[in-house]
Amino acid sequence: MTKKLTKIGVALGLATATMALGGGALAQDCTTKIGAVLPTSVDWGKPIAATAQYAVDLANEAGGVAGCQIEMVLRDSQVDPKVGVDAAKALVDLDGVQLLLGAVSSGVSMPILTSVTVPAGVMQMSCCSSSTAFTGLSEEGKTEGLFYRTFATSGVQAAVGAMAARDQGYKSVAILYKNDDWGQDIGKLVAKDLEALGISVTGSIAINDAQPSYRAEVTEALKGDPEAIYLAIYPTEGTAVVREWLSLGGTQNMIVANALKSDEFRDNVGLQYLGNTIGTDTASPRSDSASAFVDQYSAKFGTEPNGPGLSNSYDATMIALLAMEAAGKDATGADIAAKVETVTDPAGMPISADAAGFAKAKEILSGGGTVMYQGATGNVRFDGNGDVSAPAVMWRFTDSGTEEQRYISLEDVDAFMASVK
Incomplete structure (x- = not known):
């Protein structure tokens, strides 16, 4: 009887130990x-x-x-x-x-x-x-x-926007920017870069969210009769601003930051009005890892990663x-x-x-x-402030989305930014 009880005790002890191990395994889940x-x-x-x-x-x-x-x-x-x-x-x-x-x-x-x-x-x-x-x-x-x-910081897109204006031969540009940290920053930077290239900034106008009309802002931007406009705004207000701009006789020569790289904006404005639009964006380097991501993303989502x-x-x-x-x-x-x-x-x-x-x-x-x-x-390399630098692209709207027009390497971006400083 004593031996039998001992065997039962050992068995219970083993069972308890097994349960404890099992509990530990579950704790890792x-x-x-x-x-x-x-x-x-x-x-x-x-x-x-x-x-x-x-x-x-x-x-x-x-x-x-x-x-x-x-x-x-x-x-x-x-x-x-x-x-x-x-x-x-x-x-x-x-x-x-x-x-x-x-x-x-x-x-x-x-x-x-x-x-x-x-x-x-x-x-x-x-x-x-x-x-x-x-x-x-x-x-x-x-x-x-x-x-x-x-x-990358706004400085990259601002510089490439100024580069696009120079390449198109524009002598004057009006700037319309979203009235927030991003818009104020990029608006200030692109104005400085344009002026460094000898391009006149005829006006720099803030755009607020959810206004019933942007006629006053557009009228102000039209006063200097600019050859082109630079837009650093988002699709909802961007649609309203551009419709107002075109209805009042504004030019179709537009340079837009990547926030307007949107099917919603393209469709609501109409592709027929965006033929002279040049977009800017930061870009992935031409590297094996970047290409691998495109393939990987396409296999997962059934489309290339073209959005901002x-x-x-x-x-x-x-x-x-x-x-x-x-x-x-x-x-x-x-x-x-x-x-x-x-x-x-x-x-x-x-x-x-x-x-x-x-x-x-x-x-x-x-x-x-x-x-x-x-x-x-x-x-990816971060500096002491948690910032990165990047190459850039210029792009245009197409029937199916956007199409890259020009790739600017990181070295060329840095060299251009240094030149306008």
Whole structure:
């Protein structure tokens, strides 16, 4: 009887041990939330969010991040600063995220940074904010190293816009810009570059959201009889402004920033009025990793990544998740931000921007090594302010979307920017 009880006790002990091991295995089956504040209520914003989610899916396919699967909690910014701030606060206060992807538009990203992420110590990674005001804020120590962006500063697009005006032989240009951080910044920069090239700026007019009419602003812009207009505005107000401009006899010679690289804008204005329009945008380098992303994206979504910010959104998400992996489980925003350098190290092991590359990175990072992320925008390099530089393109509208007209290498962009300074 005693022997039998002993055997039962041993069996129960083994069962208890097995249950404990099983409980430990289950404990590893966890989820970590990250936040995303992106403009999903506008047509050009939905693909940006879908691309970020795609990167999350690939990281999860590779085994997750720091032992956990990633859940991206997405909230719509509506390209509205107040809505964006409220969304970010909910993600930080209610969902407890330590990483926030967003926003699109410097005018939304800036108040999120200053009133939400920096005070809360949360890392913020933006795919699509270009204002040089972020650089100034960092130089003053006010971002606390928590802000990174994979989109080049407004200086690149402003310079290429001025280059386009020069190439077209325009002698005078009126500027209409969105009245927010991004618009004010790029409007000021393009005016300076145009004047440096000897091109007269006949007027620089701010455009506010949701006005019933833009007749007063357009009339003001027409006063100097410019040969062309430069537009740094978004599709909704852009449609209204251009319709008003054309109805009052304004020229069809237009240079537009990438915010108007939109099927919605093209269709609502009419392609027949946009034949002389030249668009500008930053571009991915002509590299194997950028080409691989195009193939990979096309296979996933059935179309090439032609919309604004898609390659930047992918790289922003991938780099942020790799930094989370390097920082380890339960990392703070500051911990994650501090590891960005580890995963974009020029001397690190090159990794591809897919599930296999992410899995390889996990192995290298777990051994204390560093990696060199090679992504949709090439080998991403951040400076001390969390900024990147980039090549650029000029493009035109077509029946099916947009078509690249000219590629300007990073070296040529830098050389031109230096010349106008």
